[in-house]
Amino acid sequence: MRTIYLLFPRMNVSLTAGEEVLRKVAVFFPFNTEEKKSPSLAHAYRVKREGKQWVVSKDGNVLDRRGSDWEAVFTLEYDIELSVLEHRGDWLAVHAGAVAGEDEACLVAGNPDSGKTTVTFHLVEMGWRFMCEEIAFVDAQTREVHPYLQTLSLESRFIDAVKADFPVTGGKIRAVNPSLVRYSPDMIQRKPVKLGTICVPKRDPEAKAEVIPLSPGAFLTEFMGYCFEPKAGMEDLVDRVIGILEECRIYRLVYRDIEDCRKILLSAFSRASA
Amino acid sequence: MDNGDIMADDKETYYVQSGKAKIKDVGSDKALYVGDQKAVHVLNRSAYFIYEAMKEPISFEELVEVILEVTDGDEKAIREDLKETIALFLKYDFIKTAE
Numbered sequence: 001m002r003t004i005y006l007l008f009p010r011m012n013v014s015l016t017a018g019e020e021v022l023r024k025v026a027v028f029f030p031f032n033t034e035e036k037k038s039p040s041l042a043h044a045y046r047v048k049r050e051g052k053q054w055v056v057s058k059d060g061n062v063l064d065r066r067g068s069d070w071e072a073v074f075t076l077e078y079d080i081e082l083s084v085l086e087h088r089g090d091w092l093a094v095h096a097g098a099v100a101g102e103d104e105a106c107l108v109a110g111n112p113d114s115g116k117t118t119v120t121f122h123l124v125e126m127g128w129r130f131m132c133e134e135i136a137f138v139d140a141q142t143r144e145v146h147p148y149l150q151t152l153s154l155e156s157r158f159i160d161a162v163k164a165d166f167p168v169t170g171g172k173i174r175a176v177n178p179s180l181v182r183y184s185p186d187m188i189q190r191k192p193v194k195l196g197t198i199c200v201p202k203r204d205p206e207a208k209a210e211v212i213p214l215s216p217g218a219f220l221t222e223f224m225g226y227c228f229e230p231k232a233g234m235e236d237l238v239d240r241v242i243g244i245l246e247e248c249r250i251y252r253l254v255y256r257d258i259e260d261c262r263k264i265l266l267s268a269f270s271r272a273s274a
Numbered sequence: 275m276d277n278g279d280i281m282a283d284d285k286e287t288y289y290v291q292s293g294k295a296k297i298k299d300v301g302s303d304k305a306l307y308v309g310d311q312k313a314v315h316v317l318n319r320s321a322y323f324i325y326e327a328m329k330e331p332i333s334f335e336e337l338v339e340v341i342l343e344v345t346d347g348d349e350k351a352i353r354e355d356l357k358e359t360i361a362l363f364l365k366y367d368f369i370k371t372a373e
Contacts, residue, residue, distance in 0.1 A: 217303025217316045224314060234312040235296070242300050 001048070005034045005041070006080070009137055009146045011087035012038035013080065017047040021054070024073045027174050027182050031149040031190075043083055047072050070176055077150070081135065084148065085228060088137055091146065092240055093228035096136040096198075098145050099128035100189035101269075104196030105145040107136055109226045115201035115261075117152055119253065121162075121183060122261055124152075125170040130185035131193070135228075140240035143247060144192035151182040159183075165258050198223070198250045199268065201261075209260040211268045212252040216245035288331035288372035289360060295368045308367050315366055324359055331372035334360070 003016040006029055014037075015025065026033060046057045053065045054072035056079070063079055066072045085093055097108040097120030106128070108119045117133060124130050130149070137146040156179055162168060171185040200214070200222070223241055230237035251268045255261040295306040298314070305316045306325070317325060327340050334356065341352050363369040 215303065216301035217305065220300050220303075220305060220316050221314060235307055235309060238298060238305075238307050238314050242298055242305075246301055 005036065005038045006032045007034060007038065008032060008080065008084045009087075009091075009148050010089060011042040011084055012040060013043045013045055013083070014038075014041050015045045015047070015076070018049065021047045021069050021072065024069055025076065027151065027176065027184075028073055028077050029150055030184050031188055042087055045076060045079075047076065085135065088231075090232060091137040091139050092230075092237070092244070094136045094138060094223075095134065095226045095228075096132065097134070097152075098132035098136040098147075099123045100131055100145075100193045101128055101196075103193070105131060105189075105193040106197040106199060107138075107145065107195060108199050108201060109136075109223065110200055110202075111226070115203045115255075117154060118158065118203070118258075119199060119201045119261065119265065121152055121154060122258075122265055124183075124185045124187070125166065125168065126262070126265060127170070127187075129187045129189040130171075131189045138195060138244060139192070140243055142192075143195050143244060145195050146192045147189055149188055149190075151184045154181050154183055155179060156181050162258055166262070195244065195248060197269075198245070198248050199265075200250070200252045202252055202254045203256070203261075204254055205256050207254050207256065209255050209264055211264055212254065214250040214252055216242065216248075216250070219245060219250050286333075288333050289328050289337075289363075289369050290331040290372040291325070291328050292367050292370040295366075306366070306368055311367060313366070315368075320355070321359055324356065325363065325368060328363075328369050 001016055001018055002022060003014055004022060006013050006015055043058055048055050054069050055065050056063045056072050056075045058079060064075045066075055094107060094109055095111065097116045099106050099120060108116050110116045120133060131145060131147040133150055133152050135148055137148060139146065159173060159181055171183050173181050173183055175181050223245060227237060227241065253264045253268060255264045294310055295308050298305040298307055300316060303316050304322045305314050307314045324337065327337060337356055338353060342349060
């Protein structure tokens with residue numbers, strides 16, 4: 001057993017586990033690991049094998065017992081996500097991926113399975129620096145997006161379909177199980193970046209591919225639905241969201257397939273830079 | 275209250291802002307936030323015009339007259355739209371019936 005330290009936005013944790021588990025944790029969190037003890041630790045996690053089970057504990061209490069070390073790491077990832085949300089303070093937490101361009105960030109917002117990860121993946125492959133996958137943190141005062149770095153979780157069949165059309169050159173792929181892979185981007189953004197664009201993907205095999213600009217008013221209630229329950233009250237959230245939306249370009253990206261998705265992204269960002 | 279109820283007593287009932295909704299500017303649009311419901315609704319220009327007209331108690335027929343003064347729309351369609359708008363405003367607590 002060995003202890004490592006994982007650094008996240010506004011929260012660091014320790015993890016004690018065997019070498020095989022630590023190797024698997026590195027597949028999920030390759031950007032967050034430190035060997036040196038962090039000065040302020042929010043939680044102490046431990047993954048320990050007991051017979052045929054892997055026991056995940058947090059601060060001395062058992063969280064879960066899983067049938068494999070991969071499953072234990074999934075439990076760990078999920079609980080860390082909850083803890084990061086808990087420690088976010090006054091930041092806005094949004095169901096969104098995020099990437100950084102030359103001088104600004106782009107949020108890829110949407111509900112689960114709306115295409116957030118797909119679009120985030122394509123943007124990284126197109127040269128943007130990776131910041132967040134499932135949850136993005138935005139400081140409404142500064143409009144900066146704060147990186148929450150982890151690897152992207154993608155279906156194996158999606159990666160196979162991508163490879164049929166484009167070479168995957170922007171990161172490394174590692175299989176987690178027969179149906180899931182983790183994609184570790186080569187280019188990441190470690191410092192906060194000011195938000196400039198919000199994309200809302202909509203995959204629809206029957207629709208015409210297009211980029212639809214949205215006004216802050218047209219997008220407000222939808223975007224509120226992508227935000228996590230606020231800590232400071234709902235009206236405060238409304239005010240902060242309005243402040244952010246008024247300063248951003250907002251696009252709904254309608255695409256049918258992988259090829260469409262790339263074309264749509266090129267179109268959206270040529271508009272943004274025009 | 276459904277649209278039928280609004281139709282039935284539209285000559286007697288007066289509507290007025292409930293005082294529960296706060297107006298928020300969202301770009302060029304207006305949104306109403308209702309604290310009790312923890313909900314925000316963005317209004318189109320017509321809906322916001324009607325909401326503004328309800329600062330003081332106003333009846334359905336008076337609202338129709340006010341709208342006809344500023345639009346060239348078909349009166350029957352305006353009445354239908356107004357019924358729907360009032361029903362939604364009541365549902366969202368933007369307005370109440372006046373005493």
